[in-house]
Each structure stands twice: as C-alpha cells, then as structure tokens.
Amino acid sequence: MQPFTLLVLWASLVGFVAYHLYKLFKEINHERKIPGPTLLPYIGRVHDLPIQFMWLKFKEWADQYSGTNGFYFTEMLGAKFLIVSDEKIAEELLVKRAKYNSDRPMVRSLFDSKSTHGSMEYLPLMGRNQYWARQRRFTHSYLTEASNAQYNGVMYHETKRWLVRLLENPDDFAFSLEDMAAKIMCTLAWDDTDSSEYLSKTAWGLLTQMSPAGPITNVLTPLWHLPMIINPWKTAERKRHDEQQAWWMERLTNTREKMALGQQRPCFTSQHLEKGDKRSNLSGDYEASSVIGMMALVGVFTVAGPLSYWLVSMIHHPKWQAAVQKEIDEACGGRLPTLTDTPKLPILRACIKETMRWRPNVPAGVAHEMEADDEFRGYFLPKGTRILPLDWAFLRNPVKYPDPDNFRPERWLEPGWPTFQEPLSQYPTIKGMTSFGWGQRQCLGQTVTQDELIVACSALAWCFNLKAKKDPVTGNELLVPVDKCNSLLIIKPDPFEMAFEPRSQARKEEALRVWAESDANDKREREEFLLSAKATINEKVEIV
Numbered sequence: 001m002q003p004f005t006l007l008v009l010w011a012s013l014v015g016f017v018a019y020h021l022y023k024l025f026k027e028i029n030h031e032r033k034i035p036g037p038t039l040l041p042y043i044g045r046v047h048d049l050p051i052q053f054m055w056l057k058f059k060e061w062a063d064q065y066s067g068t069n070g071f072y073f074t075e076m077l078g079a080k081f082l083i084v085s086d087e088k089i090a091e092e093l094l095v096k097r098a099k100y101n102s103d104r105p106m107v108r109s110l111f112d113s114k115s116t117h118g119s120m121e122y123l124p125l126m127g128r129n130q131y132w133a134r135q136r137r138f139t140h141s142y143l144t145e146a147s148n149a150q151y152n153g154v155m156y157h158e159t160k161r162w163l164v165r166l167l168e169n170p171d172d173f174a175f176s177l178e179d180m181a182a183k184i185m186c187t188l189a190w191d192d193t194d195s196s197e198y199l200s201k202t203a204w205g206l207l208t209q210m211s212p213a214g215p216i217t218n219v220l221t222p223l224w225h226l227p228m229i230i231n232p233w234k235t236a237e238r239k240r241h242d243e244q245q246a247w248w249m250e251r252l253t254n255t256r257e258k259m260a261l262g263q264q265r266p267c268f269t270s271q272h273l274e275k276g277d278k279r280s281n282l283s284g285d286y287e288a289s290s291v292i293g294m295m296a297l298v299g300v301f302t303v304a305g306p307l308s309y310w311l312v313s314m315i316h317h318p319k320w321q322a323a324v325q326k327e328i329d330e331a332c333g334g335r336l337p338t339l340t341d342t343p344k345l346p347i348l349r350a351c352i353k354e355t356m357r358w359r360p361n362v363p364a365g366v367a368h369e370m371e372a373d374d375e376f377r378g379y380f381l382p383k384g385t386r387i388l389p390l391d392w393a394f395l396r397n398p399v400k401y402p403d404p405d406n407f408r409p410e411r412w413l414e415p416g417w418p419t420f421q422e423p424l425s426q427y428p429t430i431k432g433m434t435s436f437g438w439g440q441r442q443c444l445g446q447t448v449t450q451d452e453l454i455v456a457c458s459a460l461a462w463c464f465n466l467k468a469k470k471d472p473v474t475g476n477e478l479l480v481p482v483d484k485c486n487s488l489l490i491i492k493p494d495p496f497e498m499a500f501e502p503r504s505q506a507r508k509e510e511a512l513r514v515w516a517e518s519d520a521n522d523k524r525e526r527e528e529f530l531l532s533a534k535a536t537i538n539e540k541v542e543i544v
C-alpha cells in the first residue's frame with residue numbers, strides 16, 4: 001500500500017475514534033445530568049479515585065458537586081454511583097423507596113456474592129432474594145433471643161478474661177481485643193471459645209476479599225474473567241472460600257455430634273438443630289452453617305473497630321477519660337459495671353457514640369443497588385445504579401454536628417447542641433446511627449454492638465488509665481495516630497503502641513479476682529453439664 005494511502009487510512013481511523021470519544025464524552029456529561037465530576041468515556045472516574053481512604057475523595061467531591069441536592073453522580077468502569085451526602089436524601093431513597101432500592105451490587109472477587117445462583121453464603125452481601133429474606137429473619141430472631149437471654153453473661157465473662165490479658169500482656173492488646181470479640185461470637189454460635197483465632201482470620205480474609213482495597217479484580221473487574229489457569233485471584237479465592245465453608249460446616253457437624261452425646265451446651269447452632277430446618281425455612285445444613293458462620297464472622301471486625309478507636313479517643317482526651325471513670329466510680333460504688341448500670345452512665349455512652357461519630361468504622365457506607373428505573377428530584381436514575389450513603393459526610397455535617405472534626409461528647413449531653421436528646425437515662429444511644437445503614441438492609445447487630453461496647457469500655461475505664469506509652473530510651477511519649485487506618489470496607493486503626501496502667505493496686509487485684517471467680521464458675525458449670533450428660537446416658541443404657 002502507498003504511504004499516502006496508509007496515512008489517509010490512519011488519519012481517518014484516528015478521526016473516527018476521536019469523534020466517537022468526543023460524542024460519548026458529551027453524552028455522559030450532558031447538561032441535564034446529575035452533577036458530579038467530569039466523566040471519561042469507558043473508565044468514568046476510576047483514574048483519580050484513590051483506593052486508599054476512598055471516602056475522603058468521595059467527601060471532597062460531595063463538597064464540590066452535591067450542592068443543595070445532597071447527592072452527586074459518578075461512574076467507574078461502567079458502574080453507576082449515586083453518592084448521597086445528606087442523610088435526609090438517604091432516608092428518602094433507602095427507607096421510603098426501600099421496596100426497589102434494597103438490592104446489593106455484585107462483589108466481583110467473590111463467587112456468587114449476591115446468591116443469585118443459590119450459594120446462600122453471605123447474608124450482608126446477598127441480593128434482595130429469597131435467601132436474604134429468610135436468613136435476615138433467622139439472624140434477627142437469633143440475635144434478639146440472645147440479647148433477651150444469655151449473652152450478657154458471655155460478654156461479662158470474656159471482658160473479665162480480657163482485663164487480665166491486658167494486665168499480663170498489655171503489648172498484645174490489639175490481638176486480645178479482637179480475640180475477645182471473636183470469643184463472644186464463638187460462644188454464641190458454637191459454645192466453643194477455642195475457635196476464636198481462626199474465626200478472626202477468616203473474618204479478615206472475607207473482609208479483604210470484598211473490599212475495593214482488596215484484590216485488584218474488585219476495581220479492574222475484567223481481570224476476574226481470565227481463564228482459571230492464568231488467574232491467581234480466582235485460584236486464591238477458591239481456596240479461601242472452600243476452607244471457610246468447610247470450617248463452618250465442621251462447626252455444625254461437631255455441634256451435632258456433641259448433641260448426640262448430650263455434651264453440647266446451648267448455642268445458636270444447637271438451637272437451630274433442635275428446632276429442625278422447617279421452623280426457619282433454611283434449606284439444610286449448608287445454609288444453616290453459613291448463616292450462623294456469617295453472623296459470628298461479622299461480629300468480629302465490626303466491634304473491634306470502635307473498640308480500638310475507643311482506646312485512641314481516650315488517650316487523646318484525658319479529660320473525658322477522667323469524666324467516664326468518675327461517673328462509673330460514683331454510679332457503681334467501685335465495682336465492675338454491668339449492663340444494668342447503663343441508665344446511670346450517660347457520659348460513657350456519649351463518649352462511645354462520639355467515638356463512632358468521630359471515627360466511623362464503615363466511613364464509605366454500604367451500597368444499595370436499584371432494582372428499577374426511577375425519577376428522583378427531576379433526575380433520571382437507571383436501574384442498577386448503586387446508591388452509596390456516605391457516612392463520613394453524614395457525620396461531618398457541620399449543621400447537625402458543629403465542630404465536626406473534633407471529639408466533642410458534650411454534643412450528646414448538653415442542651416443547646418443540635419443532637420442533644422433527653423432523658424439522659426436513655427440517650428445518647430448508638431442505636432439508629434446512620435453508621436448502621438438504612439431501611440430493609442439496616443444492620444441487625446446494633447444491640448449486640450451497643451451492649452458489647454458498654455461492657456468492654458466501662459470495664460476498661462474501671463480498671464485502667466489508658467495512656468500513651470513512653471519511649472524507654474528518650475522518655476518521650478510515643479505518638480498514637482488519630483488518622484492512620486486500613487482502607488477496607490470496615491476500618492480499624494493501624495497498629496500502635498500504648499500503655500494500660502492499672503488505676504490502683506486494689507483495682508488490679510479485684511480484676512484478677514473477678515476473672516478467677518468467673519473462670520472457676522465457667523469450668524464448674526461445664527463439668528456439671530458433662531456429668532449430668534453422662535448420668536442421663538447411663539440411665540438410658542440401663543433402661544435399654
């Protein structure tokens with residue numbers, strides 16, 4: 001071919017592509033479109049959205065584009081996002097229009113995250129389908145029953161164990177904190193505290209896999225479709241998934257075996273197996289092991305986040321730490337607080353709530369996916385749009401939360417602040433915070449979270465002065481960062497060092513004593529249970 005002909009062909013091709021891209025650019029950025037950052041054809045806005053601390057960029061765009069709407073639009077590799085920065089809009093879209101705005105977007109790096117094909121594995125990620133409906137009912141009833149019945153004892157027991165672990169090995173606090181949350185969930189799910197370490201491991205495994213900051217296939221989604229043989233992401237996920245499911249199933253099978261021997265104390269799994277599948281509509285063992293496993297798993301990183309931030313906020317705000325300690329000492333007369341003291345502890349509750357406002361642990365929010373086209377405030381929203389309720393923006397609204405960047409628990413305690421509510425025996429409460437999500441998908445763990453935080457944070461205040469650690473060489477205080485954290489969907493602070501100073505020798509001794517007593521009671525109850533099981537079996541054998 002002649003060079004001139006080649007040149008003309010090239011020029012035509014480049015011209016065609018440029019015209020096509022320009023047309024597309026005009027189309028996706030047309031005037032009547034919902035405001036938002038300028039989009040590029042095909043990639044939308046993926047090029048300058050950082051994977052790390054994504055919620056900060058979303059908030060920056062909200063300040064630029066939300067205006068009086070309280071929302072803006074963006075796109076990433078074809079996925080459409082309506083980012084909501086005003087909680088009243090979230091209420092309208094996700095509560096009032098919940099009927100068709102309660103689906104979930106697919107998580108690319110999980111197999112069948114929405115259970116569209118019947119995997120039945122991850123309740124919080126499921127589409128709005130039959131599995132979600134029955135598992136939500138199941139989870140709700142088990143968590144409610146647990147809160148009405150036995151779980152306070154489990155929380156007290158594990159908190160006492162934690163205090164002693166902190167006394168004996170304070171430098172391991174990040175591990176023992178999470179392990180305490182895991183032990184509570186393991187006791188509720190299977191009455192088996194030995195599983196806690198593995199539960200935490202699987203919890204972080206799943207959380208990483210489903211987060212945009214996890215495998216690259218969550219952002220560059222086409223990579224997921226490479227053939228298995230050259231696809232390291234799929235291979236790794238297959239292994240993680242299969243191990244996790246096998247472990248959940250093994251927990252259920254072990255429970256059943258122990259029940260047959262009369263050696264299983266009550267727990268979610270034994271309760272379910274006793275009732276049988278019909279009562280709950282679950283399809284069988286696989287689904288039951290998954291819904292219970294998922295409940296246990298979710299209860300680890302969700303509670304570990306605010307509890308870790310509690311340490312950070314107390315170290316940085318000694319005045320509030322002293323106020324919480326004084327309140328507890330006066331209300332409880334020197335003994336370890338319990339949940340029955342809650343109405344008398346508004347300062348404690350205010351500091352917990354303010355910690356969750358100041359450092360929310362799901363800062364980007366959890367997306368809902370639209371199941372139908374909709375018209376909202378004069379704008380067209382196509383089916384499949386992901387509605388992201390940006391919690392970081394809600395909780396930094398300067399009208400509702402004056403001085404939003406600072407830790408100000410008085411906003412919950414003093415008349416004159418927009419968020420003040422009476423009576424203080426009931427408020428502040430973390431239940432209903434925007435951080436727990438919206439409408440039909442609202443979090444089912446609010447009571448567990450509130451109870452666990454009250455028990456654990458009050459126990460810390462009762463036993464310790466939480467302080468910065470001193471450098472052994474220079475004697476200078478080691479900085480505890482306030483803004484260093486991971487970037488997963490649910491966050492916690494990066495590892496830091498701190499000191500747990502017992503408030504007095506007497507408190508230290510009392511903490512050791514109450515744990516020894518609780519441990520001895522627990523062991524005695526377990527032995528008695530096993531003895532009575534043995535006696536029942538012997539009786540049955542004699543009768544036969």
Ligand code: HEM
Pocket residue numbers: 123124125126136139295296298299300302303306361362365366367368435436437438439440441442443444445446448449
């Ligand atoms: C600080 C603690 C927690 C926070 C901030 C939190 C936050 C959330 C959020 C934002 C959602 C999604 C809501 C939506 O889509 O609108 C959610 C769902 C859920 N949460 Fe929590 N959560 C916490 C603790 C827990 C705990 C301790 C449990 C259980 C033991 C739990 C169980 C669930 C379940 C099962 C769902 C799925 C609900 C559904 O999809 O229908 N959460 N949570």
